[in-house]
Amino acid sequence: MKRKILLDEEELPRSWYNVLPDLPKPLPPPIDPETREPIKPEKLEAIFPKELIRQEMSDERWIPIPDEVREIYRLWRPTPLFRALGLERALKTPARIYYKYEGASPPGSHKPNTAVAQAYYNLKEGIERLTTETGAGQWGSALAFGTNLFGLKCTVYMVRVSYEQKPYRGAMMRLWNADVTPSPSDRTEYGRRLLELDPDNPGSLGIAISEAIEDAVTHENTNYSLGSVLNHVLLHQTVQGLEAKKQLESIGEYPDVVIGCVGGGSSFAGLSYPFYYDKVTGKAEKDVRFVATEPTACPTLTKGIYTYDFGDTASMTPLLKMYTLGSDFTPPPIHAGGLRYHGDAPTLCLLVKEGIYEARAYDQVSVFDAGALFARTEGYVPAPETNHAIKAVIDEAIEAKKEGKEKVILFNFTGHGLLDMQAYISYVEGKLKPWYYPEEKVMESIKRLREKLPWVEQLPY
Numbered sequence: 001m002k003r004k005i006l007l008d009e010e011e012l013p014r015s016w017y018n019v020l021p022d023l024p025k026p027l028p029p030p031i032d033p034e035t036r037e038p039i040k041p042e043k044l045e046a047i048f049p050k051e052l053i054r055q056e057m058s059d060e061r062w063i064p065i066p067d068e069v070r071e072i073y074r075l076w077r078p079t080p081l082f083r084a085l086g087l088e089r090a091l092k093t094p095a096r097i098y099y100k101y102e103g104a105s106p107p108g109s110h111k112p113n114t115a116v117a118q119a120y121y122n123l124k125e126g127i128e129r130l131t132t133e134t135g136a137g138q139w140g141s142a143l144a145f146g147t148n149l150f151g152l153k154c155t156v157y158m159v160r161v162s163y164e165q166k167p168y169r170g171a172m173m174r175l176w177n178a179d180v181t182p183s184p185s186d187r188t189e190y191g192r193r194l195l196e197l198d199p200d201n202p203g204s205l206g207i208a209i210s211e212a213i214e215d216a217v218t219h220e221n222t223n224y225s226l227g228s229v230l231n232h233v234l235l236h237q238t239v240q241g242l243e244a245k246k247q248l249e250s251i252g253e254y255p256d257v258v259i260g261c262v263g264g265g266s267s268f269a270g271l272s273y274p275f276y277y278d279k280v281t282g283k284a285e286k287d288v289r290f291v292a293t294e295p296t297a298c299p300t301l302t303k304g305i306y307t308y309d310f311g312d313t314a315s316m317t318p319l320l321k322m323y324t325l326g327s328d329f330t331p332p333p334i335h336a337g338g339l340r341y342h343g344d345a346p347t348l349c350l351l352v353k354e355g356i357y358e359a360r361a362y363d364q365v366s367v368f369d370a371g372a373l374f375a376r377t378e379g380y381v382p383a384p385e386t387n388h389a390i391k392a393v394i395d396e397a398i399e400a401k402k403e404g405k406e407k408v409i410l411f412n413f414t415g416h417g418l419l420d421m422q423a424y425i426s427y428v429e430g431k432l433k434p435w436y437y438p439e440e441k442v443m444e445s446i447k448r449l450r451e452k453l454p455w456v457e458q459l460p461y
């Protein structure tokens with residue numbers, strides 16, 4: 001019985017899988033709030049390279065991975081697939097549990113799968129600098145890693161509270177030559193306005209996105225880069241699922257259930273869409289289920305409203321149809337920094353809306369209990385985000401035991417938690433609180449949105 005299932009470098013996928021042609025319904029298009037029409041691709045050229053805009057809207061199922069990107073992927077890809085034997089034994093479950101180990105990348109998460117690709121396409125189109133936002137620092141460090149290898153400059157707006165509480169991620173970004181600034185900052189008009197109102201503004205992901213976009217729009221040869229949510233980001237992440245499928249096939253396995261955590265949805269889409277493809281094209285060996293997990297402190301898929309909303313706080317982005325907690329959402333201070341976004345990827349939201357994907361929310365105490373059990377039985381220390389998936393995995397494995405049924409569970413270990421030990425200190429000291437985001441606050445925020453954009457409900461999508 002194999003514990004670690006590896007692929008050769010040559011088996012690294014040659015194409016990414018694009019889910020757009022295989023959705024159960026056409027994806028509602030992004031809307032330009034000025035024209036109230038689907039956004040014109042040319043308008044996006046102010047911040048994205050043409051090739052990424054093409055990928056964003058493409059109906060080609062397979063998109064080739066450039067050799068230059070594959071060469072960098074080979075630094076850590078294909079990533080190992082592990083059988084969680086220790087966890088299985090501790091749970092005395094008949095389930096067989098597998099995890100795709102994305103903690104193996106240099107920045108320590110799945111995020112460089114897209115960061116490297118985005119840096120490459122921007123370089124090819126003559127861009128010299130990329131701007132972005134980061135919460136806990138995972139995305140900022142992934143983009144700093146990718147841009148540095150291709151010789152691009154990188155400016156990262158980091159949510160102020162995280163900037164102050166998490167110096168190690170900032171150091172990593174600077175080591176990879178990025179310029180890191182706490183957000184709100186005095187570098188943008190929007191940031192200066194917020195600081196004038198409140199010099200102690202702790203920042204949020206939505207604010208940092210607004211600053212990064214303003215910086216890109218107002219400077220030559222500068223583009224903006226987003227680490228999740230958009231179709232092209234999810235596309236790049238499908239290397240995970242494509243590899244995992246080959247790895248499972250090599251040992252004669254196929255998942256009954258695929259599980260992941262969701263911040264913006266890119267890693268879970270990346271692992272699960274290649275299996276969803278099997279399902280919709282009748283190629284799946286089993287009637288595979290998909291389970292998305294999220295924090296009760298930021299319950300986008302389980303408590304959010306499915307509607308058009310902005311991707312940022314300053315209302316600068318196009319409107320995306322998604323589950324949302326409202327773009328003026330201020331997240332409670334939970335440790336899973338990567339899961340604190342108010343919206344989610346439109347394709348994933350559509351699949352949840354259609355009942356093809358399930359969604360579950362967990363509080364951070366039960367989530368860290370799950371992560372601690374994992375670390376004690378498998379050794380690897382998971383990122384707080386990953387712990388959400390592990391909680392669902394354990395629940396599924398216990399259910400299999402109760403039913404006395406075999407079950408194959410696959411999940412993605414999206415990142416290691418070695419730079420998140422402060423969260424584990426709080427956990428061990430019993431200081432974590434089980435946060436729940438109140439439903440009334442979601443409704444209030446959506447009401448404000450409706451007042452601002454009453455025409456949204458008349459859109460034909």
Ligand SMILES: *Cc1c(COP(=O)(O)O)cnc(C)c1O
Binds near residue numbers: 266386
């Ligand atoms: C950013 C992050 C996530 C969540 O982002 P998605 O786009 O939903 O994948 C999950 N896990 C880790 C370790 C992260 O850094």
